[in-house]
Amino acid sequence: MYFDLDDILADSQKFTGSFEVDVHNVGCLINSKESAKISKTDKLELPFWLVTSLSHIFLSEDRSLFSVERPEYLSKLATNFFKASPLNADLSVVSHFYRIVEKWCDFIDQPELVDTVFDMLVARAGRINDLSFNASEMHSRENVEFLQTLDSFEKDLFQISSESYNDSRNWMKSVIH
Structure with missing residues (x-):
């Protein structure tokens, strides 16, 4: 069986929440004695995998x-x-931003959020592509600041795009000579 490290890291992201009732004997969730009451x-603050599991336990039809x-x-x-200024969003503060959004929207249906993040990704991917193609422009202050705001997916995208452009340039040179 294969486990994706990025999925594991996204599932371990902490989310804030609370129980709907007092719960006994789960002190381990708050680094206390196991018999403690919450x-x-x-x-x-619990990891996302635990939040989703606990949220799927229902006390009544409409109350988890x-x-x-x-x-x-x-x-x-x-x-x-994100809608107004997608290129200025600092996604580096949440290293697996897109994975977490994907998991969040699977957990809580939010089509507007999906559309917003998709549009943001398209805009940012265009800029990432431009920077990977024009290495000479990459070192300007504005571009360096943009590159520092990338999440892990975008960093991988930049790396793959840069390598692809370099490989295609090298191939073209070998064909021409």
């Missing part, structure tokens, strides 16, 4: 055991910024 008013808060980097304010 009150429904306590905010917890655990409710999760939307992370700040996916808030309405952040998504409005």
Whole structure:
């Protein structure tokens, strides 16, 4: 069986939430004695894989055991910024941004967020492609600052694109000579 390291890292991203009822004997979730009680008013930061599991346990038809808060980097304010200025978004603060968004939108259906992030990726991929093709422009302050905002997927995209352009240039040189 194959496990994708990026999926594992995305699933381990912490999300804030709380239980809908007081829960006993789960102190290990808050680094306490196992017999400790977690009150429904306590905010917890748990890995995404655990948040999704706890959220799929229902106390009634419309009430789950655990409710999760939307992370700040996916808030309405952040998504409005992504729409207005996709090239200025600093995705490096969440290294597996696109994987986490994908998992979040699988977990909580949010088609508008999917569209916004997709449009942002298209805009940023165009800039990444331009920079990988024009290595001489890569070292300007503006371009260096942009490259520092890339998440892990975008860094891989930049690397692959740069290598592809170099390989095609080398091939063209070998064909011409």
